[in-house]
Amino acid sequence: MARIAVTFAPTALPPDARDRLLQGLAGHDVSFADDGDWSNLQPTSSPHTHAADVIYGQPAVDDLQRTDARFVQLTSAGYGRYDADALRQRGIALCTSSSVYAQPVAESALAMLLGALRRLPHTLADQPHARWNAAAHRRASSLLHGARVAVLGWGAIAQALAPALVAVGARPVVVRRTVRGDEPLPTVPRDRWHEALHGAEALVNTLPGTDDTEGLVDADALAQLAPGAVVVNVGRGTTIDTEALLDALRRDHLGGAWLDVTDPEPLPPGHALWTTDRVWISPHVAGGWRGEHLALVEHFLANVGRWQADEPLLDRRA
């Protein structure tokens, strides 16, 4: 029997996910927080975390400094607010839920990439005006087939996206910090990443938010892309230099930018990203779907089983 501290209230979960969580943790000593919104992934302080063996949710950073827990399971893909090195040194396992989000994010990235190339936002914008601008849209649209697509990152999202890109006939080039040689696609290392960008008709960022990705996609990087290229960001908003992106759009160097993540988030009313032509905003929803909560619970329960059996944990980061 493990002491399991959950950093949100059971009411934060839809009934199917809550029932599955309680059933799956039967026999354990489970304590929930009184509140704690699951959706916005804000860290929640909870007194139960101190004496817990396992913490599930989004614990407050300070709580982790005091905990006796051996295993922390986050409900997010990102873990940038936690000090993974410090947890590792204290022998505390830290796991994300990134594999749960990989497929939905990859599908949204593909939807945005194809949508931008096939001009779906442009024709949707014509709809309130009942404009049937067939010839103009046909002339201006592009194909993913044959298109050079720079994919930043080779984590779970990129690996879920890659088969679809290949199936459609795109020519993806992956940028990975270190090339290991086992990648199924052409891959360049980070220190030569402009080779992947040069002449690319699309850029898909899947990189997480870390110190060395902040502002990575800057004016010089965007200038490498082919004129009219589209940018899709499903990684972190901070990875793209927003001002450089807006400038490249205003100068018509870029054909469009579809952003599921922005810097800052939520994007405040009046921000230029809301209103600049050919910027399409999606409010950090690419990882979600109607089965999200149940899948997160299943992922946690699988890791609890692995932790108890001393087997390798899924999505372990520390």
Add this chain to the structure above:
Amino acid sequence: MARIAVTFAPTALPPDARDRLLQGLAGHDVSFADDGDWSNLQPTSSPHTHAADVIYGQPAVDDLQRTDARFVQLTSAGYGRYDADALRQRGIALCTSSSVYAQPVAESALAMLLGALRRLPHTLADQPHARWNAAAHRRASSLLHGARVAVLGWGAIAQALAPALVAVGARPVVVRRTVRGDEPLPTVPRDRWHEALHGAEALVNTLPGTDDTEGLVDADALAQLAPGAVVVNVGRGTTIDTEALLDALRRDHLGGAWLDVTDPEPLPPGHALWTTDRVWISPHVAGGWRGEHLALVEHFLANVGRWQADEPLLDRRA
């Protein structure tokens, strides 16, 4: 040397496609029409068609009744306005350009399908209001992975779409007039097609407009789909009963309908399809892209070469 009648003016083509056409037909006796808009695919009467060996474009139906031509190459995928049986009896080969359009249409269908499931139109509609409705959109969105997708038709479009559906992890079921047993996906014959629809989370229509597809997707067919299902039409507008579609949307049985083709076309201002909630209109552009005209010319030139060498013609319909 063949006499080749083109039913549009050379100025109707972008320079790269025009240059390639003239270069590819050098040595032949080529006559162009004085006008004739390439884009809207309206048939054009031309006196040159009478004594031509080859007709290229969208000839007037009456002109084909008087022509001596042996080979008619249409620039469209559809050929419903021509009497293929009559042409066949007179020994006149009729070819479409359907294989040119298959990839772009498949890409648009995938973009619309993924876009509807991942709620891209919903988040785009929030953008002018600077609404960051993350939780609501996450809860309501769906995945293509694991989704049952009924694909109507097994022509070039469906065959171009299928690998991408499989790569994303969808579960497509194809409806084909006659099942031949060589299909790479689960396939049901037209007389049992409701089996493919039953419980499907998406319907993608790729069928051409023929007598036996008119109104095929009626209220009974739509009722078979799972609640919240999305409908994508890249075939012909007449294949879907518009009133039944609107009714299913208004009753919230359907989650949305993305239509590249409508009945009628162009969709007149004030038509309910322009304004009904969760109908997304694309003005018959799915087959287009910036390389469309050049690709059509290449396809024609390839068929001219085959015709001269007495080899099987591409996309032959009569």
